[in-house]
Amino acid sequence: MTVTIRLEEEKDYRRVEEITREAFWNLYVPGATEHFLAHTIRSSSDFIPELTFVLELDGEVIGSIMYTKAKVIDDAGNEHPVISFGPVCILPKYHRQGYGRLLIEHSIEEAKKLGFSAIIIGGYPYHYHPYGFVGTKKYHISMPDGKFYTGIMALPLYEGALEGITGSIHFSPAMYPDESGLEAFDQTFPPKEKKVQASHLEFEKAASKIDTNSYE
Structure with a gap:
């Protein structure tokens, strides 16, 4: 089998949206919203096409990763791009x-080559700790509500990238699209049954879990 990772091209757009829909369907909510996010995010000025990749297996696209700009706003109101x-x-x-x-791993290495300072994401810690991500509490970076959550994690891309910054992370507005167009967009795909699953409650609990770790 031949595995290839390359930059996403326009010809990949629909395939990426199909894969995203399949991967997230009924995972966090009944149905999914992530394929709509993949569809809308590309038109945002925060979208980073040079870090948006697809993975091909024997010429078939089977995976995708998309990047956007975000920022840490420190206590003095200064913005630090991540x-x-x-x-x-x-x-x-x-x-x-x-x-x-x-x-x-490929995208992280490319981000380093391009000179970006740090990656900050939301997700399950056990998924991302192996890559070096840790709770943003370690770097004194909270969510805008002032709280530190276990599911908000950072990976500096060079030594000291997040040192001396105390503030809050602000993800791109592109990550929170107007979902009024979701239903119509979803109807352009084959029908799938929406179900309530145990993973939905698990996700809700994980998303609100406060980071009580000591990083001193």
Whole structure:
């Protein structure tokens, strides 16, 4: 089998949206919103096409990762640019075979080469700790509500990238699209049944978990 990671091209757009829909369907909510996010994010000025990759297996696109600009606003109101990724996904039948790791590691290395300072994301800690992500509490960076959550994590891309910054992370507005167009967009895909699953409650609990770790 031949694995190729390359930059996303316009010809990949629909395929990426299909994969994203399959990967996230009924995972966090009944149905999914991530494929709509993948569709809308590309028109944002915060979208970073030079860090948006697809993974091909024997010429078939089976995975994707998308990046956007974000910023840390310090206590003095100064803005410090960082980046974030998501959605990131692999077609479900290829889960737990290492393809997601390849995609994430490749994008991190490319972000370093391009001179970005740090990546800050939201997600399950056990997914991202292996890459070096830790709670942003370690770097005194909260969410805008002033709280530190275990699911908000940072990875400096060079030594000292986040030192001396105390403030809050602000993800791109592109990560919170107007979902009024979601239903119509979803109807352009084959019908799928929406279900309530245990993973939804698990996600709600994880998203609100406060980071009580000591990083001193």
